[in-house]
Amino acid sequence: MKSFVSSSPVMGFLFSSFWAVLVLVLFLQPAAAQICTFWDSSCVDPVAQTAVPVDFRPLIIRDISLYYAYDANPRGKGQEPMTKTGFWLSFDNPRVDKSVITANRTSEVALRIGNMTGTPGGDNNGCDGVWGTDCSRDLKRALKHALFHLSSTGDYYSRPLETILNQMVVSPPTTLTSCPPQLWDVGTIPVEIFAQETIPDQEATLYSSGSTDDPLKTWYIDNMTAHEQAQQVAVAILSRAPSYDSEPPDSQEDIQIELACVQAPSGGSSATSNS
Ligand SMILES: *[C@@H]1O[C@H](CO)[C@@H](O)[C@H](O)[C@H]1NC(C)=O
Ligand SMILES: *[C@@H]1O[C@H](CO)[C@@H](O)[C@H](O)[C@H]1NC(C)=O
């Protein structure tokens, strides 16, 4: 093979493309060959998946990657198509900065999908391209405000981001005029915890890195085809906020919110996975 590659630059190019494709196919093979049926909610055999690096400093020193993937079933439970969505975070040798662990804090990741299309791009990990810089800024502010308020009320909660998002889906914030109203037009916004910080030991427990075999969360969306889901923008919200047993924070700026907006192009004909 080496002699071919070196014999002419054109052949070299063809062969390196060939190998690039082969490597890609081999790389994708294990995921495609996995046995994960559509109705198994513990895994996802994706017709499409995508990942975006997210900066979650100061707690986690290296970027973490957010993965979003879905499988599709053209007949679902009967006649209507359905998709199964999964998401997870991947940590590549994560390093935690213990010096920033000054309170009991819970970090969560939410993924919102449905009734919103757009073109990811620009700051806030692609969200500014979907809805503009004003919406990203105002949404982060509104979420921080709600988390700050929640942690000051004394009402019990176990998952701060999940608690406020549930409230917002039921009664969307009327002040968020810079954001598209369909932002809240979803039945549910699944949320999972991925890190817990505790004092006085100054420890952070990170949930393990996920994969198609071990997503943080999966759920089913009725009447959605793979083609339709490919056009949807998946909005991830990552938060770091006071745990219930923490002292209330001094200001909203002690609460962290990161956004990420991604799309996953459909895998074409493989969208007929009906296993
Ligand atoms: C889209 O909006 C409709 C109408 O509000 C709602 O019934 C549906 O559940 C939404 N889709 C998703 C995926 O949440
Ligand atoms: C499924 O979606 C199609 C088009 O989006 C709509 O016309 C139809 O009423 C939906 N069916 C159900 C059961 O929601």
Ligand SMILES: *[C@@H]1O[C@H](CO)[C@@H](O)[C@H](O)[C@H]1NC(C)=O
């Ligand atoms: C923080 O979490 C630890 C361990 O769960 C607990 O013992 C402590 O009371 C919590 N609150 C504060 C303010 O340290």
